[in-house]
Amino acid sequence: MSKAPLVVTLFLTIAAGGALLAVQGPGRGGSPTDANGECPAGMTEVRPGNCQAPSQPPPSIVDYRPISTLVTGQHPVPRAKFPVIDIHGHPGNLSTQDGITRVVTAMDELNIKVLVSADDLTGSRLKATLDAIAASPHKDRFRVLCGIDLGQVGPGWAERAVKQLEADVAAGAVGVGEISKAFGLNIQKADGSRLKVDDPELDPIWQAAARLDIPVFIHTAEPQAFFAPHDLHNERWLELALFPGRGATDTHGVSFEELITERNHLFARNPKTRFIAAHFGWHANDLGKAAAMLDAYPNVVTEVGAILYDIGRQPRAAHDFFVKYQDRLLFGKDSFQPEEYPYYWRVFETKDEYFDYYRNYHAFWKLYGIDLPDTVLKKVYRDNALRVVKGLPK
Numbered sequence: 077m078s079k080a081p082l083v084v085t086l087f088l089t090i091a092a093g094g095a096l097l098a099v100q101g102p103g104r105g106g107s108p109t110d111a112n113g114e115c116p117a118g119m120t121e122v123r124p125g126n127c128q129a130p131s132q133p134p135p136s137i138v139d140y141r142p143i144s145t146l147v148t149g150q151h152p153v154p155r156a157k158f159p160v161i162d163i164h165g166h167p168g169n170l171s172t173q174d175g176i177t178r179v180v181t182a183m184d185e186l187n188i189k190v191l192v193s194a195d196d197l198t199g200s201r202l203k204a205t206l207d208a209i210a211a212s213p214h215k216d217r218f219r220v221l222c223g224i225d226l227g228q229v230g231p232g233w234a235e236r237a238v239k240q241l242e243a244d245v246a247a248g249a250v251g252v253g254e255i256s257k258a259f260g261l262n263i264q265k266a267d268g269s270r271l272k273v274d275d276p277e278l279d280p281i282w283q284a285a286a287r288l289d290i291p292v293f294i295h296t297a298e299p300q301a302f303f304a305p306h307d308l309h310n311e312r313w314l315e316l317a318l319f320p321g322r323g324a325t326d327t328h329g330v331s332f333e334e335l336i337t338e339r340n341h342l343f344a345r346n347p348k349t350r351f352i353a354a355h356f357g358w359h360a361n362d363l364g365k366a367a368a369m370l371d372a373y374p375n376v377v378t379e380v381g382a383i384l385y386d387i388g389r390q391p392r393a394a395h396d397f398f399v400k401y402q403d404r405l406l407f408g409k410d411s412f413q414p415e416e417y418p419y420y421w422r423v424f425e426t427k428d429e430y431f432d433y434y435r436n437y438h439a440f441w442k443l444y445g446i447d448l449p450d451t452v453l454k455k456v457y458r459d460n461a462l463r464v465v466k467g468l469p470k
């Protein structure tokens with residue numbers, strides 16, 4: 077390039093920049109960022125340190141639905157590549173033949189061989205479900221976990237709970253679960269205090285699970301964002317506004333960190349009990365913490381229910397994590413919506429890029445496939461569950 081055009085180019089650039097600054101000036105509502113580097117409400121940073129308001133009234137985040145112009149390979153996966161055991165099933169009522177047939181039809185299309193019902197059933201309700209499954213032509217397509225009544229923990233509780241657990245396992249339950257998120261958050265003991273996750277009065281039940289050789293499927297805490305202030309920095313703002321009950325506002329002031337610490341004490345104090353930490357232990361947004369949990373507690377595995385939005389937004393780190401911890405991860409879906417499972421298959425099996433998650437309100441971002449090798453897929457989809465839950469059909 078000769079000298080003259082460079083000078084002209086620089087001049088034009090400076091002139092254009094000057095024009096832009098003039099447009100952004102106070103006359104058009106321009107404003108500097110504050111001491112925290114943030115723009116005033118209603119403005120966005122258009123140049124470093126320089127904020128501007130849109131020239132039209134902005135749509136709300138509910139109405140803004142941009143359509144991506146990215147053109148890239150699309151490989152939806154309606155059916156899992158290998159047979160799947162869903163360890164985190166909430167299939168609804170399985171105590172009728174109609175209910176069972178409805179779920180089996182969906183499972184067949186998705187390549188789910190066995191669905192583990194984690195609906196916390198116990199006593200006569202558990203028995204009704206087990207009887208209906210046994211009487212159906214699909215008795216090897218379901219297994220059922222049993223619940224533990226965590227109300228009124230106090231003197232005499234452990235003996236009753238252990239007796240009920242033994243009866244439920246004798247009836248055919250293959251594990252305990254899903255122990256609800258309310259455990260640790262807002263279940264009270266008989267004396268009115270918060271029932272902590274590591275309360276020693278519960279130890280006999282965890283020891284009974286070890287003796288009975290059954291896993292304990294436990295949901296502790298909630299996504300970290302649910303414990304954070306419900307303000308415009310919260311990445312789950314819309315979800316918390318749509319479902320206000322999900323915010324940790326009535327949690328007796330217990331924090332995410334306290335719950336995780338209590339949970340880790342529980343895992344450490346009961347090394348002979350196999351625990352399945354639901355939802356990646358709520359560490360899918362921080363894989364270092366997930367790794368620390370699995371490294372520290374060899375009696376713990378985890379599952380992927382309802383955290384796909386965190387796996388799919390960090391495809392390279394998630395790929396490496398799944399490869400490294402391939403023996404410690406189980407497939408689970410949580411809410412039984414047949415049309416949502418293919419998003420899981422697509423994230424695990426492909427290297428597709430920038431595709432939608434299945435819910436609009438708790439991931440404003442897109443997903444990417446993590447392209448797992450077949451050997452890892454087989455373990456996550458099925459083999460790890462067979463090892464951890466002895467009562468599954470082989």
Ligand SMILES: [Zn+2]
Pocket residue numbers: 164166194254410411
């Ligand atoms: Zn669940």
